[in-house]
Amino acid sequence: EVQVLESGGGLVQPGGSLRLSCAASGFSLNTYAVSWVRQAPGKGLEWVSTISDGGDSTYYADSVRGRFTISRDNSKNLLYLEMNSLRAGDTAVYYCTNVPHIGVIRGPKHYWGQGTLVTVSS
Amino acid sequence: EIVMTQSPATLSVSPGERATLSCRASQSVSSNLAWYQQKPGQAPRILIYRASNRATGIPARFSGSGSGTEFTLTISSLQSEDFAVYYCQQYENWPETFGQGTKVEIK
Numbered sequence: 001e002v003q004v005l006e007s008g009g010g011l012v013q014p015g016g017s018l019r020l021s022c023a024a025s026g027f028s029l030n031t032y033a034v035s036w037v038r039q040a041p042g043k044g045l046e047w048v049s050t051i052s053d054g055g056d057s058t059y060y061a062d063s064v065r066g067r068f069t070i071s072r073d074n075s076k077n078l079l080y081l082e083m084n085s086l087r088a089g090d091t092a093v094y095y096c097t098n099v100p101h102i103g104v105i106r107g108p109k110h111y112w113g114q115g116t117l118v119t120v121s122s
Numbered sequence: 123e124i125v126m127t128q129s130p131a132t133l134s135v136s137p138g139e140r141a142t143l144s145c146r147a148s149q150s151v152s153s154n155l156a157w158y159q160q161k162p163g164q165a166p167r168i169l170i171y172r173a174s175n176r177a178t179g180i181p182a183r184f185s186g187s188g189s190g191t192e193f194t195l196t197i198s199s200l201q202s203e204d205f206a207v208y209y210c211q212q213y214e215n216w217p218e219t220f221g222q223g224t225k226v227e228i229k
Contacts, residue, residue: 035218037166045158045166045209047218061217095165106213108156108171115165 002026002111006096009116016086020116022079022096029098030074033105036081038092039115048094049081052105059105063089086120093117124148124212128221134229141197143224145210150190154214157186157195160223161206169208170195200226 008020022034036048049070050059058070069082079096093115100110125148135141145155153173158166168177170186173193183198197204205228210221 044222045160045211045220047211047220050218059216106154106216106218108168108177108211108213109158109166110168110177112165112167 004029004096004098004111004113006094006113006116009094009118011119011121012086013122014087014120016120017082017084018086018118020081020083020094020096020118022081022113024077024098024111027111029077029079030072031102032098032100033107034072034079034096034098035109036070037095037097037109038090038118039095040089040092043092046092050099050105051079053102057105083118086118088120091118091120123217124151124215124219126210126212126219126221128208128210128224130224131222132225132227134227135200136229137202138199139229141200141204141226143195143197143208143226145188145193145195145221147191147193147212151212151214153189154212155186155188155193156211156213157184158209158211159204159206160209166209197226 003025035050051070055072067085072079095115097109097112099107127146129144155173157170160166174186185196187194207223207225
């Protein structure tokens with residue numbers, strides 16, 4: 001059975017930092033490009049960042065560029081999102097999801113975890 | 123940035139009826155469009171990719187059509203488990219963008 005599990009969310013003060021992690025079982029996460037997509041409470045979906053399968057190419061939404069860093073450790077089949085200078089507007093459930101085609105960076109999002117909630121508040 | 127606009131915002135449909143959801147792109151996305159279903163408290167689930175291809179395990183009552191800037195998701199006969207929010211997403215260009223969603227509710 002395929003499972004994606006995000007972790008690392010929590011309550012953080014404005015200006016603070018947090019690191020999210022994403023692990024997968026039932027398939028090899030390191031074979032695919034992987035993205036973070038977030039959803040603010042009661043709102044729609046927003047693409048945040050994508051990393052290529054090899055980790056050599058990264059892409060960011062303008063709203064997070066310069067503050068967030070996506071990375072991966074393919075030896076451990078793990079994905080990360082380092083979030084700095086957090087703002088109230090970053091409050092959301094953060095989902096980890098993969099593009100289901102090898103060698104493709106932009107694409108439909110296939111497997112999704114249940115997400116991890118990040119709350120930025122004083 | 124390509125803006126995705128979905129209509130209507132809310133669609134009231136009786137079980138067994140047909141539902142037609144629209145998604146418009148501010149510029150051509152070719153066929154690089156996906157549809158997702160999201161139920162309360164759950165993660166999104168992919169339904170359609172490349173505008174008209176059903177994802178694995180998706181029932182045949184879900185179908186997608188369109189290309190360029192105009193796309194449609196059709197649910198041929200709504201079942202109780204289909205009442206949810208549906209999102210379209212373009213992956214033609216960075217940044218990938220989603221529509222604001224269409225809520226399909228019971229009439």
